[in-house]
Amino acid sequence: xxxxxxxxxxxPPALKPIRVVDSDVHPVPRRxxxxxxxxxxxxxxxxxxxxxxxxxxxxxxxxxxxxxMRVDSFPTDGEFPGSDPDLAFRQAILxxxxxxxxxxxxxxxxxxxxxxxxxxxxxxxxWQDAVWLSxxxxxxxxxxxxxxxxxxxxxxAAREIEHWAGHPYIAQILIKAEPRPxxxxxxxxxxxxxxxxxxxxxxxxxxxxxxxxxxxxxVGLPSYNHDFMVTYSLLAANQVxxxxxxxxxxxxxxxxxxLVEHAFTWILPLMWRMDAIYSARGSETGLRRKPSExxxxxxxxxxxPLDYPEDRLELARAIEWMExxxxxxxxxDYPHWTFDDPRWLVKHLPExxxxxxxxxxxxxxxxxxxxxxxxxxxxxxxx
Numbered sequence: 001x002x003x004x005x006x007x008x009x010x011x012p013p014a015l016k017p018i019r020v021v022d023s024d025v026h027p028v029p030r031r032x033x034x035x036x037x038x039x040x041x042x043x044x045x046x047x048x049x050x051x052x053x054x055x056x057x058x059x060x061x062x063x064x065x066x067x068x069m070r071v072d073s074f075p076t077d078g079e080f081p082g083s084d085p086d087l088a089f090r091q092a093i094l095x096x097x098x099x100x101x102x103x104x105x106x107x108x109x110x111x112x113x114x115x116x117x118x119x120x121x122x123x124x125x126x127w128q129d130a131v132w133l134s135x136x137x138x139x140x141x142x143x144x145x146x147x148x149x150x151x152x153x154x155x156x157a158a159r160e161i162e163h164w165a166g167h168p169y170i171a172q173i174l175i176k177a178e179p180r181p182x183x184x185x186x187x188x189x190x191x192x193x194x195x196x197x198x199x200x201x202x203x204x205x206x207x208x209x210x211x212x213x214x215x216x217x218x219v220g221l222p223s224y225n226h227d228f229m230v231t232y233s234l235l236a237a238n239q240v241x242x243x244x245x246x247x248x249x250x251x252x253x254x255x256x257x258x259l260v261e262h263a264f265t266w267i268l269p270l271m272w273r274m275d276a277i278y279s280a281r282g283s284e285t286g287l288r289r290k291p292s293e294x295x296x297x298x299x300x301x302x303x304x305p306l307d308y309p310e311d312r313l314e315l316a317r318a319i320e321w322m323e324x325x326x327x328x329x330x331x332x333d334y335p336h337w338t339f340d341d342p343r344w345l346v347k348h349l350p351e352x353x354x355x356x357x358x359x360x361x362x363x364x365x366x367x368x369x370x371x372x373x374x375x376x377x378x379x380x381x382x383x
Contacts (some may be wrong), residue, residue, distance in 0.1 A: 015371040018099040020342045020381050023302045024205070024260050024331035025101040025143075026090055027132050028082035029124075037126035042119035047312045053110045060337050073095045073335035079246065081335035085137045092334045093142050096341055097379035100142055100362065100373050101334075102171055103132060106204050106259060107148045117150035118157070124148045125164060129140025133169045141373055144171035144366060148331055151175040151191065158190035165198035171366040174260065177232075183239050184246025192252045200366055201256040201300070204239070206232050236262035237270050240299065244274060244291045249298050257299045258365065261333060265308075265315075266299035268322040271295055300365055302331035303357065304340045306348060325353035329361050346383040 038047060060068035073081035073091060082088060092101055106115070107124040125148055131137050133145050147164045151158035157175075164170050173195050181187070195202045222228050236259050242248075249255060274291035287294075308315040319328070332340050346354055358381070363370060 016374040017371055018268055018359050018363060018368065020098045020100075021330060021366070021368065022092065022096075022098040022101045022332045022334070022342070023258070023329040023362060023365075024104050024304060025088065025098075026082045026336070027085070027088070027103050027105050027333050028080050029127050029131075030079045030083045033083075033131070034123040034127045037130075038123040039119050042116050046116055047124060062337075066337060068337050068363040070335045070337055070339055076324055084188060085132055085143075088334065089140065089142070092332065093140070095376065096332065096334070096343075096377050097381040098142075098332065098342060099359070100366075102362075102366060102370055103128065103143055103145045104174060104203070104251045105148055106205060106207060107142060107145060107150075114150055114152035115156075118153045118160070121148040121150050121157075121160060125160065125273050129164075129167070130138070134169070138169060140375060141169075142375075143169065144368070145169055146172050146174035147200070148174045149291050151188065152179050154190040155189050158194040161191070161194040161198065161200070165194075170200070171368070172201045174205065176207045177235050177239050177262075178207060182242035182246070183249055183286060183333065184242035189251075192248065192255050195205075195256075196252050196254045199254070199367070201258050203258040203260055204236070204262075206236075206261040209286045233263045233266050237266055240270065240295065241269070241274065243299075244287070244294045245285065247286060249294045250288055255298060256365065258302070258329065260301065260302045260331060262301070263305050264303070264322075264324075264328065265318055267295065267299075267301060267327075268280050271322070296326055300361065302329050303345055304331045304333045306340060306345065308348060312348060315348065318353065319350055319353060324349075325356040326361070328353070328357045329365060330358045342381045343379075346381065351383075358383065 029294075035043060035047060061064070062071075066074075067080075068306055069081040070091075073087065075081070075084040075087055077084075088101075092098055105124050105128050107120045128145050132143050136167050137143070145167070147170055149160050151157060162172055173191070175191070177183075191202065217231060217234065222231060240259075243257065271292035278285055278287060278291055319325075330342060330345060332342065332345075342358065346358060362368065
């Protein structure tokens with residue numbers, strides 16, 4: 001029985017405290033669903049004149065059949081996982097027990113034209129609002145959306161942020177990490193300025209764009225796809241260094257950054273190394289305080305993918321040392337095959353940080369309410 005048949009489209013009056021905030025849920029348009037929202041001339045130039053080919057830069061188990069998705073997340077109508085808001089609501093909210101899901105709609109990266117990328121972001125934002133954030137799609141008030149922007153076109157991106165900033169269900173700004181130069185470059189100031197002005201965090205989700213934007217280590221392109229999977233954490237590490245050492249947080253003291261799906265255990269030795277350089281070079285760095293302090297005050301990391309050793313005590317120590325109770329946000333990565341159920345994830349966290357990671361940091365980061373309308377039959381995550 002479809003979820004729409006067993007739940008009325010009105011939010012119940014009873015409220016429940018938020019206990020799980022999922023920072024990474026992927027909505028996906030149905031085939032052709034964004035066409036009407038795509039501004040011309042880009043609709044005709046890129047979407048109507050020729051089919052978009054798929055370049056596989058990700059080798060998940062059974063990719064040929066499931067395309068890196070949960071096998072039970074494919075809608076019965078044959079569309080792609082994440083395209084059915086009702087199915088996503090049932091699996092990510094009711095069954096998994098998440099109270100708020102932060103939507104990460106990944107706009108297409110098929111072009112090298114900044115204006116076309118901006119057009120794709122416009123289309124994604126309009127579609128998200130019409131399908132997921134409307135009174136019909138968000139009747140339960142559990143979804144929070146993202147303003148997708150093209151970081152390659154900072155001025156246009158800032159205008160798009162201005163357009164959506166007052167939306168009651170918009171929680172963040174969504175960018176990519178691959179485009180060059182790094183985020184410390186002043187060209188991106190319009191995006192940071194708009195984010196600070198509207199008190200919205202800027203989130204970067206791991207992405208796979210054109211071949212010339214893939215992360216390249218100093219020794220050249222990796223040989224295998226699994227090399228790339230490790231490389232994305234290195235890409236995020238370089239952006240962290242750029243934000244810190246290029247003085248972005250000194251220029252924008254209220255700026256907040258969220259790194260989604262880039263892993264997080266690497267930030268501990270990176271903070272150690274940056275602090276060592278700062279200690280040795282002092283005023284030459286131009287920084288006002290230790291790099292690790294900028295990281296802990298301005299940057300958040302999501303828990304998925306959770307890299308951990310066989311001895312869980314080692315992970316607990318690392319989380320304690322990096323002040324994970326301050327900088328980590330729970331995320332599931334629904335509907336991907338790497339989905340981390342909150343009931344599984346919470347068992348890997350030290351008890352002292354569970355409340356913060358699972359919901360308190362999310363409420364603070366995204367300025368969420370502390371309660372949501374109660375839902376009959378929703379799983380309760382106990383920790």
